[in-house]
Amino acid sequence: MLTGLPLLLAIAAAVLFLILSSSRLKWHPFFGLLLAATGLGLIIGLDLPKVISLLKDGFGGLIGSVGLLIVLGSIIGVALERSGAARRIADLLIGGGGNIGLRLVVLGAVISIPVFCDSGFIILAGLLPALALRAGGKVAPLALSLAGGLYLTHTLIPPTPGPLAAAANLGADEFIGTIMLLGAIISLPVIFVTWKAAGWFGDKIKALPPVSPEEDNSALPSLFQSLLPLLIPILLIALGSILKLATNGQGITAYILWLCEPTVALALGCIPALLLPSAVSKTSWIGDGLSLAGPILIITGLGGAFGAVLKASSLASDVAGWVGNEPLSGTALLCLGWAVAALMKSAQGSSTGALVISSGIIAPLLPLAGFASATDLALMTLAIGGGAMTISHANDSYFWVVTRFSGIEVADAYRSYTPLTAVMGITVLVAVLVISVVV
Numbered sequence: 108m109l110t111g112l113p114l115l116l117a118i119a120a121a122v123l124f125l126i127l128s129s130s131r132l133k134w135h136p137f138f139g140l141l142l143a144a145t146g147l148g149l150i151i152g153l154d155l156p157k158v159i160s161l162l163k164d165g166f167g168g169l170i171g172s173v174g175l176l177i178v179l180g181s182i183i184g185v186a187l188e189r190s191g192a193a194r195r196i197a198d199l200l201i202g203g204g205g206n207i208g209l210r211l212v213v214l215g216a217v218i219s220i221p222v223f224c225d226s227g228f229i230i231l232a233g234l235l236p237a238l239a240l241r242a243g244g245k246v247a248p249l250a251l252s253l254a255g256g257l258y259l260t261h262t263l264i265p266p267t268p269g270p271l272a273a274a275a276n277l278g279a280d281e282f283i284g285t286i287m288l289l290g291a292i293i294s295l296p297v298i299f300v301t302w303k304a305a306g307w308f309g310d311k312i313k314a315l316p317p318v319s320p321e322e323d324n325s326a327l328p329s330l331f332q333s334l335l336p337l338l339i340p341i342l343l344i345a346l347g348s349i350l351k352l353a354t355n356g357q358g359i360t361a362y363i364l365w366l367c368e369p370t371v372a373l374a375l376g377c378i379p380a381l382l383l384p385s386a387v388s389k390t391s392w393i394g395d396g397l398s399l400a401g402p403i404l405i406i407t408g409l410g411g412a413f414g415a416v417l418k419a420s421s422l423a424s425d426v427a428g429w430v431g432n433e434p435l436s437g438t439a440l441l442c443l444g445w446a447v448a449a450l451m452k453s454a455q456g457s458s459t460g461a462l463v464i465s466s467g468i469i470a471p472l473l474p475l476a477g478f479a480s481a482t483d484l485a486l487m488t489l490a491i492g493g494g495a496m497t498i499s500h501a502n503d504s505y506f507w508v509v510t511r512f513s514g515i516e517v518a519d520a521y522r523s524y525t526p527l528t529a530v531m532g533i534t535v536l537v538a539v540l541v542i543s544v545v546v
Contacts, residue, residue, distance in 0.1 A: 108152035110421045118422070118468070121147040121413075125464065126454040129502075136460055140409035148416045158416065165415025166408040172275035173268070174404055179373035180266035181403075182396030183336050184222040186380035189392055191326065192333035193218055193230050199330055207238050208252040209302045215256020216294055220264055221337060223399070224257035225508045232512035235316050246316060247523070248309030250513035255301040255527055258505065262458045262492040263535070264290040266340070266373055268400075269462035272407040273491050276414050276466035277473065279484035283369045284348025286485040287341070293489055293538040300534045301527070308523035315514035328383050336380035343372035407463055414467025422471050435475040437483070438540060441490045444469045445536045448494025456502030461495040482546050490539045497532025500525050 109117055121143045128139035141162075148158035187193045196218060201210050218227045231253060239246040265271045265283050270290070274280050327333075347367025354360045365371060381389050448465035452458055469487065473479070478487060499506050500521065510520045 108421060109150065110425055114151060114420060114422060114425060117147060117150045118417070118420075120150075122451070122464070122468075126451075129455045129457075129460075136406050136455075136457070137409060140406065140413055140464075144409065144413040144416050147413075148419070151416075151420050153416075153419065157419075161415045161419055162412040165412035168415070169272065169275050169411025170404060170408045172280045173271040173407065175370050176266050176271050176373060177268045177403055177407065178397065178400045179370070179377055180221060180268070180271075181400040182377055182393055183266075183340075183373065183380045184226070185392050185396040185399065186377075186383055186389075187333070187336060188222055188226050188230060189387070189395075190328055190333075190383035190385050192328050192336070192383055193222055193227065195327045195330055195333040196337075197231055197234065201234070201238065206302075208248055208306055209298070211238070211249055211252040212256035212259075212298050212302045212305070215253050215258070216260045216298060217337075219257040219260045220267065220341075223267075224254075224261040225505055227257045228254060228505075228508050229512055232316055235314075235513065245309060245314070246513070247312050247314035247515060247519075248306045250314045250316070250509070250515060251305035251309045251523055251527055252302055254505075254509045254513070254524060255305055255531060256298065258496055258499070258528065259294055259297055259301065259531060260290070262462065262496045263294060263489055266369070268403045268407060269459040269495060270488060270492055272410060272459070273462040273466035274484070274488050276411060276463065276470050277484050277487055278470070279481070279488055282348075282481040282485055284344045284351075284367075285481040286488050287344060288348060289482070289485045289542065290489055290492075293535060293542065296538050297531055297534045301531055304527050304530045308527055312515060312519035312523050316512065326384075332379065332383055336376045336383075339379065340369070340372040340376035343367045343375065344369055347372075403459060406457075406460060410460070410463030410467055413464060414470055417467055418471050420471075435472070437476045437478065437543060440469070440472060440476040440478065441487060441539055441543060442536070443472075444487055445490045445494040445497075445532075445539075448491040449497040449532060450494075452495045452503075453498050453500070454502075456500075456504070458495040458503075458505075462491055465491050465494065486539050486543050490536060493532045493535025493539065495532075496535070497529050498525055499528040 125139050125143050128134040129136055144162060145158055148161060197214055201214060235246050235249050238249055261267050262269055264287055274286055343366060347364055350360055350364055356364055447468055448461045451461035451464050478484060509524055510517055
């Protein structure tokens with residue numbers, strides 16, 4: 108079996124192939140991941156039946172861990188979008204008063220937990236001209252604030268598919284509540300930095316959003332109806348994390364913990380989501396949610412297959428041999444996870460793809476730094492999430508959504524939105540490292 112430097116070169120070649128297949132050859136990530144995983148397995152010395160077995164196990168294992176979560180989260184997101192509940196939540200968070208840029212960052216961070224950042228920006232961009240008029244300022248800083256807030260939780264906090272898939276790859280799928288809690292804590296300084304950076308970058312450019320027709324706000328669901336699909340799963344998952352720490356999980360607590368499992372919690376959140384008022388059939392919401400989840404499930408599963416091949420290699424033992432008797436520094440491993448994800452994101456554009464592939468690469472190295480606890484694995488998931496937002500440019504579909512719906516010229520977006528994502532990603536890494544030292 109291939110070991111040492113030749114193994115590293117083979118892995119680097121597989122990653123380079125993944126990047127080129129999507130960015131240069133314009134292949135669908137499905138074929139790129141499938142060929143990269145198969146080719147890497149054969150090159151490192153595994154026979155074809157073993158490679159196929161690893162692909163099936165890796166694909167099925169990851170889908171089994173997060174598949175239902177992705178589907179249920181997608182259905183909730185579609186329901187909030189189509190019913191107008193997302194706009195109702197926006198009205199709550201924006202409200203009146205000053206600091207509209209800060210409010211927009213917070214709004215984006217909340218909305219993007221169940222709703223994909225692309226959809227969230229399209230839904231909310233129509234608010235920007237009126238908000239700029241209210242604030243007596245420019246549109247561009249507000250557009251960047253909204254874009255940054257949506258982007259933040261898209262890569263950090265479950266039930267967004269990318270963090271879910273990364274958690275499963277790293278063996279942290281049992282610690283979703285811990286990831287959500289630490290992700291929320293880390294998001295606080297990032298929200299402040301995003302607000303300030305968006306204002307600074309935005310003051311230097313112009314934005315002319317397309318005019319949106321006035322909407323009939325009387326048709327929107329009530330605030331309570333709008334919040335319930337979000338609050339039920341978030342509160343249940345948080346309660347489960349607290350009970351696991353504070354109790355032995357016996358007796359009645361075991362039944363409560365069952366309700367607090369992320370899959371059950373999201374399923375319960377789907378009930379009020381599908382009860383939101385709408386003039387169209389709710390069946391279409393479910394169908395659209397499944398359509399949205401399908402491609403993500405395929406890419407996520409193939410990312411798991413790629414990770415399974417890496418785990419079957421001698422990568423972990425080789426690195427252990429290079430390190431010697433000294434344990435690998437946790438700080439170094441967190442920085443490595445961030446850097447690999449940043450490379451993948453910048454090269455191939457997809458934050459979800461960067462999360463899946465990078466977590467598969469890092470997973471075999473976790474024992475070398477003694478990463479096994481809920482906190483360690485959660486911080487690694489968040490470090491990779493921070494890298495997966497660094498940096499967004501022309502190969503990222505969200506980059507084009509932001510430019511199109513904010514009216515920011517592409518050249519100006521490279522001078523504002525792209526460096527904003529770099530600042531955000533670096534801030535996430537710093538926050539993760541600080542927490543890793545404190546905890």
